Amino acid sequence: MTRADMLSRVDGLRAGRTPFVLATVVRAERPTSAKPGDCALVLPDGTIDGFVGGACAETTVRLESLRLLQAGESGLLRITPRADDPDEPAQEGVRTVGNPCLSGGTLEIFLEAMIPPALVYVHGEAPVARALARVGHALDWxxxxxxxxxxxIRSDASAVVVASHGRDEATVLAAALKAGVHYVALVASRRRSAGVRDELSALGVPPEEVDRIHAPAGLDIGARTAPEIALTVFAEIVANRPRLEVPDPATATDASGATGQLHSHSPMDTLEVAVDPVCGMEVAMTSASISAQHADGSVHYFCGTGCRQAFLDDPQRFRT
Structure with missing residues (x-):
């Protein structure tokens, strides 16, 4: 993939609101096959487009990229053929992985998670609706x-806010609830809000779903003008968005390698991690990873083709 192809692919992913990780080699010790400036895209399904090293390095990049993608964070990955030194102090923002199968020297790769901005639908053309658009754009949403x-309504929408002054309120709110949008709100007075709730109940919307609606929308801080009301709505969206707790991969005991809630815009399922039965490396369980099916039907994942072949040559040697 040429640099021009890479940039074109990035533009397409952003336009489609697809999260991805841009992996760029920033340092390489000989005799690695990757060179500084080599880069690749890591997609949510584990697919890697580009080049950041051989199969073993690619496997580590895939796993760590998916972890960062779920966390919505970026970081520096150091892959070394040497085992982890317990006496070496951990460096903030750096994840060091000892890969015994790595044939070359140490690689340092910057993994930059590209997460689509929060998607908010605003229904209406009243002054508050126009103010919501201005304030949201100022937030880079x-x-x-x-x-x-x-x-x-897209499945990755973070919020739907109705500010239409009585036009199609129940219809839009019902659609947002059905779509599973995390934050659904109505800009209206308390009296009007109660009326719309009754209208939704009459339409057959379950009470627990009606209760999810923030009406009146926004935090109660005494806002009066349209821009002030818009500010309170976005403050409430931020206050109510799902929180993500990401464990340290080095100390995590959960087999998935990640716990807590995903960002509402993430289409990824919980990351599942397997252990290479030959070398003990962690491998992301994705369709893009190197794997093999044993005669008993079990599927095993490998850091590289060498470990896969060693397992296939003598499966019983590596099965416990």
Missing amino acids: DVRPTVDANAP
């Missing part, structure tokens, strides 16, 4: 104003 009550 993906704010999409609409007046079409039947406009589709």
